[in-house]
Amino acid sequence: MKKILLCLAALIxxxxxxxxxxxxTAATKMTETYNxxxxxxxxxxxxxxxxxxxxxxxxVLWKAKVGTGYSTPxxxxxxxxxxxxxxxxxxLEKSSGNISWSLSTxxxxxxxAEKGKLNVASSGCGNAAATPAVSNDGVFIVLAxxxxxxxxxxxxxxxxxxxxxxxxxxxxxxxxxxxxDGKVLVSIDHLFALDAKSGETxxxxxxxxxxxxxxxxxxxxxxxxxxxxxxxxxxxxxGKKAGGVDGADYASPIVSGDTLYFAGSNAAAFKAxxxxxxxxxxxxxxxxxxxxxxxxxxLVLDGFFYSLTDDAMLLVIDAKTGEKKLEANIGEKIxxxxxxxxxxxGGNIYISNDSGSVAVMAPGIEQKILAVSNIEGRSxxxxxxxxTKLFLRVGEEVYCxxx
Numbered sequence: 001m002k003k004i005l006l007c008l009a010a011l012i013x014x015x016x017x018x019x020x021x022x023x024x025t026a027a028t029k030m031t032e033t034y035n036x037x038x039x040x041x042x043x044x045x046x047x048x049x050x051x052x053x054x055x056x057x058x059x060v061l062w063k064a065k066v067g068t069g070y071s072t073p074x075x076x077x078x079x080x081x082x083x084x085x086x087x088x089x090x091x092l093e094k095s096s097g098n099i100s101w102s103l104s105t106x107x108x109x110x111x112x113a114e115k116g117k118l119n120v121a122s123s124g125c126g127n128a129a130a131t132p133a134v135s136n137d138g139v140f141i142v143l144a145x146x147x148x149x150x151x152x153x154x155x156x157x158x159x160x161x162x163x164x165x166x167x168x169x170x171x172x173x174x175x176x177x178x179x180x181d182g183k184v185l186v187s188i189d190h191l192f193a194l195d196a197k198s199g200e201t202x203x204x205x206x207x208x209x210x211x212x213x214x215x216x217x218x219x220x221x222x223x224x225x226x227x228x229x230x231x232x233x234x235x236x237x238x239g240k241k242a243g244g245v246d247g248a249d250y251a252s253p254i255v256s257g258d259t260l261y262f263a264g265s266n267a268a269a270f271k272a273x274x275x276x277x278x279x280x281x282x283x284x285x286x287x288x289x290x291x292x293x294x295x296x297x298x299l300v301l302d303g304f305f306y307s308l309t310d311d312a313m314l315l316v317i318d319a320k321t322g323e324k325k326l327e328a329n330i331g332e333k334i335x336x337x338x339x340x341x342x343x344x345x346g347g348n349i350y351i352s353n354d355s356g357s358v359a360v361m362a363p364g365i366e367q368k369i370l371a372v373s374n375i376e377g378r379s380x381x382x383x384x385x386x387x388t389k390l391f392l393r394v395g396e397e398v399y400c401x402x403x
Contacts, residue, residue: 049346050390052360052371054401061389061400062097066090070129070174070339070380073391073398074139079153080391081134082398086127087143089151094386097400101155105147110162117164118145129174129380130214133184137196140184144173148186150199159199165189167211176214178226180236185226187215193239203239208232213252213297220258220272225280227253227260233280243280245270246287251307252297252341256319259285263298263307266290267317286322290315297341297382299349301363308351310337316365325365333369334359339380350383356394358383375399 051059067084074081079100080092087105092098107115130142138158139151144167149160165188167173175187183193183202191208194201208215213229217236226234231247234240247253248264255261260270260282269285292309299306304325305317312331317324330351340352344363348370351359356377362368377395384391390401 049388050385051401051403052348052373054373054375054390054399056375059401059403061402063397063399064090064092064097064099065397066092066393067396068126068378069393070125071131071176071393072340072381073384073393074132074134075384075386075391076134076153080398081132081139082393083128083130083132083141084396087141087145087147088128089132089139089141091153091155092398094400097398103151103155103157105141105143105149105157105160107145109149109157109160110147114162117162118147119165119167120145125172125174125380129172130176131381133177133179135179135196137179140177140179140196142173142175142177142186142188146188148177148184148188148194148199150184150196161194161199163188163192171212173211174214175210175212175229178215178217180217180224180226183236185215185236187211187228191215191226191228191234191239193236205232205234205239205241207241208234212250213248216253216255218255218258218260218272220280221274223274223278223280225272227255229253229262231262233282243282245282245284248294251294254298254300256300259300259319261298261300261305261319263290263294265294267298267305267307267315267322269305269319269322285320288315288317288322288324291327296338299342299344301344301349304363304365306342306349306363308338308342312336312338314367316367326367328367330359330361330367330369334372340382343383343385345383345385352379352381352383354378354380358392 066082069084071083078094090102091100127144133140146163150158178185186192187210192204208228216227231245233243235242248262251263258272262268268287271283275281292313296308305319307315314330316326334357337354343350349361357374359372360370375394379394381393392399
C-alpha cells in the first residue's frame with residue numbers, strides 16, 4: 001500500500017457529504033456547523049462565480065501563512081479557521097487574511113499524568129490532519145496524538161481531553177470531528193461522543209472503528225444515524241450499533257437523501273429505511289468494481305456518482321443503477337496523488353491533487369477538463385467556496401482566490 005494513503009481526504013476533509021440533483025441539506029440543517037475534513041456544506045451545488053483559473057499572481061485577493069497541514073480551511077461568519085502543524089489553530093479575518101489570533105496545542109497543555117497517555121507513534125499525515133468542526137460553541141480540534149480540545153471564538157481554550165488509544169494503521173489519523181445535537185463525535189481508534197460544553201464522554205462505540213476517514217450523518221423518517229467509513233451505522237442517542245453495510249477503507253462515505261454511497265475497492269450504494277418496528281434496514285442497490293486505491297471522497301451530482309483513484313482513474317457511474325458511464329485516466333491533465341474530496345461548485349467539479357493543482361471539470365460523461373490552475377506546494381485540503389471567492393490551502397499558506 002502506498003504511503004500517500006496516510007493523508008486521506010478525506011476531507012477528507014474532511015469533512016464534512018455530497019449532494020445529488022436535489023441537494024439534501026438535512027445533515028447541515030440539523031448541525032448548523034462546519035463539519036469534518038471535507039465539510040457538509042462543501043458538497044452542495046454551491047451557486048458561486050469564483051474564478052476557474054489562478055496562480056500566485058493572478059486572481060489572488062490575499063494569502064496568509066499558517067504553516068503546513070492537510071486540514072481544510074473553515075469559513076465561519078466573518079472568520080476563516082485553519083489548523084497548522086503540529087497543532088496551531090489560526091483565526092483569520094475573511095476579508096483580509098489578517099490573523100486575529102492563534103492558539104497552539106502541545107503536550108505541555110495536558111497534565112503530567114495525561115502526557116503518558118499521548119500517542120507518540122509517527123503519524124505519516126502529521127499531527128493536525130483533521131479539519132476542525134465549528135459551531136456557536138466554538139472550534140473543536142482533534143490531533144493525532146490523542147488530544148481533543150474546544151477553543152472559543154475568542155481564542156481561549158475551554159477544555160482539553162486526552163484519549164489513550166493506539167493508531168489502527170501506519171498512516172496516522174485524519175478523521176475529523178462532527179458536531180451533532182450538542183455532542184462532538186470523535187474517531188480515535190473508535191467512535192466517541194463528547195458533550196460539547198464539558199468535554200465529558202457521553203458514550204463510545206467500540207464496534208465503530210476508524211482512524212482515517214470522516215464519518216457522515218444521515219436521517220431516515222426523522223431519525224438520525226451516524227455512518228462510519230467502515231459501513232458501521234451507529235445510533236447517536238446511545239452509541240449502539242444500529243446496523244451495517246460493506247464500507248470502504250480510506251474514503252469518507254457520502255449521503256444523498258436515503259442513499260448511502262461508498263468508494264473503496266468497489267463503489268457501492270445502499271438504500272436506508274425503517275422497518276415496521278422502526279428499526280433501521282439497508283438494501284444494496286448496486287456495486288461496481290473500481291480499479292485502484294480510493295482516498296479522495298467521491299461525489300454524487302445530477303444523477304452521477306464520481307470517484308477518483310490515487311493514480312488518476314476517473315470513474316463516472318449512474319447513481320441509481322451502478323452502470324459505468326466513463327472510466328478514464330486524467331493523469332495527463334492533473335498529476336496524482338489525490339487526497340482532497342471531489343467538490344461541486346458553480347456548475348462544475350473541482351479536482352485537487354497533493355501538489356497545488358486544481359482541475360475544473362464539466363459534469364457529465366465526456367471527461368471535459370475546462371482549466372487547470374496551480375500554486376506549487378503540498379496540500380491534501382479540499383477547496384472551499386463562498387460567493388465569488390475560493391479559499392485554497394497550499395503549502396504553508398491559505399489563499400483567497402477571487403476577481
